[in-house]
Amino acid sequence: MKSSASPPDHPGSTSGPGTTPTKPGAVTGWLKRLFRLPWAGAIAAIIVLLAIDLMADSSYLAVSYNSSTGHLVGNLIDIMRAAAPVLMIATGMTLVIATAGIDLSVGSVMAAAGAVSMEFLSNNQNAASASAALSALALALALGTVLGLANGLLVTAVGLQPFISTLVMMLAARGLAKVITGGQNARATSEPFRFIANGYVLGLPVVFLIALVIAASVALVCRRTALGMMIEAVGLNPRAARLAGLRSRGLILTTYVVSGLLAAIAGVFATASVMVVDVSNTGYLMEMDAILAVVIGGTSLAGGKFSLGGAAAGALLIATLDKTVLFLGVPASATPAFKAAVIIALCLLQSQRARSWLASIKASRRSRADQTEAVAA
Amino acid sequence: MTANQPGSSVPTSSQGSAATSRQASTRSTADHPARTGGTRRRHWPSLRINRSVLPTLAALLIFITMLAFGQFRYGRILQFNTLSNLLINNAQLIILAVALTFVIITGGIDLSVGAVVALCSVAGVLATQAGLPAPLAIGLMIALGLACGSLSGTLVQVFGVQPFIATLALMFLARGLASMLSTVPERLPEGSGLLALGQPIKLIDGPKVNDLTISPGVIIALAIVAVAYFLLHRTRFGRTIYAIGGSETSAELMGLPVARTKWLIYASSGTLSGIAAVVFTARLGIAQNITGLGWELDAIAATVIGGTLLTGGAGYVLGSVIGSLVLGLMIVLITRDGSVPPEMTTIITGGILLAFVVLQRAVVRQRR
Structure with missing residues (x-):
């Protein structure tokens, strides 16, 4: 619980506020605090890539x-636009990892979810209507919720x-996608549905x-209520959390x-x-992107601490990386490796x-600095 | 949960040098009651008390029931060629299941096996295409597997990363490297020595195509099973594995070489994945970056069906072999039936795995 009292700090930072020197100006102090943010590294990497x-x-x-x-x-x-899907799964993954779990x-x-919406639209007479697009969306969301519920029940009840x-769900859900479309890639035309991904406001x-709205509202619900702290408590020590009166x-089921x-x-x-679902390639290795975004954002894979802002920065970094790789003409097949x-x-850096x-x-450097200070005095 | 295997007295001497451990292991084999023959009565009660055999026996029963059901319902199951094909087509799964048995008994997991198979097969086929002779290509595949296994072993053991995260990262890495090498199906050149490894050998010439055949891949798989059985049930190394699964802290306090053993287990899991890649590539002649997708689940399922506890501490190599055959037979029956779409198999495998985990939990709870 001690992590919840302090603002989300970087796992590697061990120096408390007492060690912050008072001599340098406010600007450097401000910079120092900025660098300690969980997503500072991700933002720096994005800047480097863009450079x-x-x-x-x-x-x-140039944006015209x-x-x-x-x-x-x-x-x-x-x-x-490319960051949007990664941002979604990274947000969900952050919450799951915070409970010391993982969602593969x-x-x-x-x-x-893509398969069920495409299959619904391609079999629908008036697929161009907004109501059909909304029902396709609702079907996809319902399926995702059910599959998530199944995961949660397997973890909590079983x-x-x-x-x-x-892992079972990772293979079963892809099997399900193939069963839904009959093993084929399903395509459909529906302008309202297409607007979700290609429209502009x-x-x-x-x-x-x-x-952005969804990620921000999840972050608000977690950080402006006790929910985030509760999730962290469960991730730190489920038993202690239960003894403290948390369900x-x-x-865990909710995450x-x-x-x-x-x-x-x-x-x-x-x-x-x-407007097409490729049952064997849609979302392929996306769990890696999600986990990468979460880890880049400074969330520990051991659970008990999370940063949704970090995950969002991580998602943006991944999208930037993918685009950069394409732009520079590096073979895209090299990016997963x-x-x-x-x-x-990052796992190594997070390890004990x-x-x-x-x-x-750090300690040896500090002691050396103390010595030189003592000598100077 | 507890390592109450037959005669699971943990070696008391704490010297860990290779020479003494080899000496000790041969001595313990010689002293084993089953070998000396005179004290057979001591062997039986331990089998009866040991309830961790129950799931394995259940798996055997299920296998026999499936055989009988298949023969009764579809026919042509209990005959030479069906049974030989069952072995030939599942040789790589048997090897992977053996690898995972070791890992899971220590309470760990290796999610990277399928991806390592993909990496090794693509690399091996590409190397053969480039003109590398078959023995060197095989050596390359196994060495790659060993490298992957050592990496995950180091991550788990030296850096203390949780096994599933370390091997998951390795799974991503191996898949990524495999797709870096090639994203299209790569074919072994005609007449490659690797293909000879997949050629069936006729043992009994039956009527028409009904022959009892075996492939070098099957021989490799069975040899690995034999070695693994010996290592796990007859050596100090095997006892250490059970002890780690029972309680890693206790094993450490007893002076067992926990760190070395765990590292070795992940390294051997990678190596066995390399061997599985050799067997699979030799049989199919094709490798692709999506080879072995989902095999980690198949191997885990085979292991769990065979009676190995997912929480570690109990399990049998032979049980995992039965588990692999149950999965293989399930696919045969699904194909014969024809009414279940082949896409459903992963869902069914997952369902079976879940059912067995729940069953194990009930057995363990009863034992307490």
Whole structure:
């Protein structure tokens, strides 16, 4: 519970506020606090990537206004649109990981949700109507909720380890997607449904706005109520949380349901943009993107501490990385390996041993600084 | 949960050098009651008391029931070629299940096996296409598997990353590397020595196609099962594995080489995945970056069906073999039936796995 009292600080930072020197000006102190934010690294990486893009093409960051359609166009807008699905699953994954669980099924739930909406629309007589699009959306969300509920029940009621239950769901949901479409890729035409992913509001892609609103409301509910703290308590020590009067099971169940629901939304985003669901490729390895975004955001995979803002920054970074790789002409098949290597590196940094190494390095440096200060005095 | 295997007296001497441990293991084999023959009565009660055999026996019963049901319902099940195909088609699953038995008994997990198989097969096929002779290609595949296994072992053991996270990261890495190598099906060149490993060997020439055949892959798988059985049930290394699964802290306090054993187990899991890749590629002649998708679940399911507790501490190599055969037979029956879409198999596998976990939980609870 001690982590909840202090603002979400970086797992590696061991120096308390008492060590902050008072000599430097307010600006450096402010900068220091900025760097300690969980998403500082992600933002820095985004800036570096964009700088690389800018070096390759000086007009990369240009966002122009298309007066005939009223849309903003440019690479930044593309990145926003690509970040939306990742932002959704990363938000859900953050909550699940905070309870010391994991949800490996998000990619497959995306495929299943996309499959059910596409199949519904392609069999619907008036697929172009808004009501059909809304029902397709509702079906997808309902399926995601049910699959998330199944995950949650397996974890809480049956008592299965989270990674086993969600691994089963990862394969079962993809099987389900194939069963729904009969093993084929399903396509449909529905302008209202397509609007979800390709439409614009106020010149900005509507998909990004929806994702942002959802992520922000989840963050508000978690951080402006005690819910986030409760989830962290469950992740730190489920038994202590129960003794403190929290309904651990209900909380854990909720996180899996939310994760399933958000994965379904991501699935709708991913399929609506192309209006086709590829049952074996939609959402493939997306659980890796989600986990990567969460880890980049400074959330510990051991649970008990989470940062939704960090996950959002991580999602933006992943979208930027994907676009940069495409833009620079690096074969896109190389990105999964690179992402996995980053995950492994961040896992190492989060591990107990690496942290104790870092702490000892910091301590020795501090003691040396103290010595020089003493000598100077 | 507890390591109450037959005669699970943990070695008391705490010297851990390789020479003494080998010596000790051979001595304990010689002293084993079953080997000396005279004290058979001591062997029986331990089997009867040991309730952790129950799930394995249940799996055997299920396998026999499935065989009988298939023969009765669809026919042509209890015959040479169906049974040989069952073994030939599931050789790689048997190898992976053996690998996971070791990992799961220590209370860990290896989610990377399927992806490591993909990486090793794609690398092996590409190397063969580039003109590497078959023995070297096989060596490369196994070495790659060993490298992956050592990496996950180091992550788990040295850095203390949770096993499922470490092996999950490795799963992503291996899949990523495999798709970096190639994203299209790669074919082994005609006449490659690797393909010879997949050629069936006729043992009994039956009427028409009804022959009892076996492939080098099956021989490799059975040899691995034999070695694993010996290691797990007849050596100090095996006892240490059970002890770690029972309680890692206790095992450490007893002076058992926990760190080394755990590292070895993940390394061997990777190596066995490499061997499974060799067996699979030799049989199919094709490798792709999506080879082995979901095999980790199949291998876990086979292990669990065979009576290994997912929480660690109890399990049998032979049980996992039965578990693999149950899964293989299930696919045969589904194909024969024809009314279940093949896409459903993963859902059914998952369902069976869940059912067995629940069943195990009931058995364990009863035992307490």
